[in-house]
Amino acid sequence: MKPENNEKELLIGFAASDRKAVEKIYSDNFNMVQSLIINNNGSADDARDIFQETMIVLFEKLRAGGFELNCLIKTFVYSVARRLWLKRLQQQNRYSSPGDSMADVVQVEEDLEAHEQRNAEFDMMERAINNLGEPCKSLLEAYYLQKQNMQVIAAKFGYTNADNAKNQKYKCLMRLKKIFFTDYKNGKSDE
């Protein structure tokens, strides 16, 4: 198999959350990012954080942009991790400029901007869901995130039938939407 095809397959697998693909990308790239961070004043925990955030950036890019990368995975991961780490150093006023051992760094500004937007949205949804309280939280998570069907949910949460569970789910959903959109619209108007 040609290396290019190999990369492409890996990316498709990653976008589909195929565990083998995620593992492969993880083990191929982690050590590189870790040494970048440790050589620039970071700890092992920082390396793990930054690397995992980088993986999320890659994942979201693939999901949004049709599974295509116009450079090697390694180059993209290095460029994103490097930017993320620089940013964190600046936030902590511990600026140091990493000596570039790998000269090929690609432009990732746009990807990071999109990532920050998603970060904000993720936080909003997380806050909204946590504000919901039980049983709403688990009920909605079971239906919308774990994609369980209503019969299973009704049995699990002790509703007499699927319709009752549906009614309850509807009420919870309305509350979640209300909380989320209040925050969401505020966030937009602040910009």
Place this chain on the structure above:
Amino acid sequence: MNDNKILDAVERYIRGEMKPDERLQFENLRKTNSEIDELVVEHTLFLQQLNHFGERRSLRHTLNEIHVDLTESGKIDSMKLKGKAKVVYIWNRYKRVTAIAASIAGITAITISALLWSIAGKSPKNGDFEILSDQIRKLENRSNKTETELKNVKTTITRSQNTYTAGGTGFVIDVKGYLVTNAHVVASASNIAVQNNRGDYVATVVYIDRAKDIAILKIVDENFKPYTSIPYAISKNSGQLAENIFTLGYPRNEIVYGQGYLSAKTGYNGDTLSCQIDIAANHGNSGSPILNKNGEVIGILNGRQANTVGFAFAIHGKNIFSALEDLKKDSSYQKVKLNTRSSISGMDRTEQVKRVQDYIYMVKVN
């Protein structure tokens, strides 16, 4: 169709679960009914957001699992920093400290040996006298040099200690330079300075009560000139629900005005020492005075639980009185007096702020 059924239909439509004829029917409904159309747009966005959320959360979970797996199977070298990585890491982290320690150790060693040599050199043997006195002169020069070098090191060290970071806000309660702020602002400070348009002064903590989160500071700077009077009063009154209030503080490098209202008579978790106010605040506002329209301080803003939603908590003004009672048990603070008559009552807000702002300080700590 009730709302429940409508939303159900919208969801099935978005997910593409409708049969062709049902879908056609729904699309027609969507064209004629703008409410349904809006609902589809809004719900599509919402489901997308919810999906992103779920995906990212499960990805995070997977990544953590993989990290542990790969570390255990030795495919990545993480967690335990070993060998070279650890040395590099520690060296990078403590580079500066090591350099300073090494230079101090070096200078000390030179000074001690110079001293020993010069003392030993004071009892010369006859023949070697000239050579020895020459050596002593040289050594004296050297020890002078090390002394000045040591002085340099000392001044750079004390200078670097004086880099303060902004911690919160404080306001004057007595003309001789007593200020009130939150205990948590100054609790871990080794040095404190306060600053506003009037100047930049060194201050010390004379009283601290962590439970009530109140601290009293005194400006101890010789450049400080006492005030002649204080425009606002400190009030024992804890304020009325919905009463309009305003505050001045230093959430950033600039004094910032904020206004709001008293929204609950008790504070965080029903705390009766404080009240809840609706006002934009963040951590730098900690210790700002909360004034009512008469120019009476009814509380101290406590930024510790401040959040972005727009409400914050304030410690009741009467706690300042009890803090001062405690302080006065020490005889050297007998003369500290709170002003209980506001001289800015009835003025308009811009005038009040103008008179008050010189009495509000940024509290800086290190």
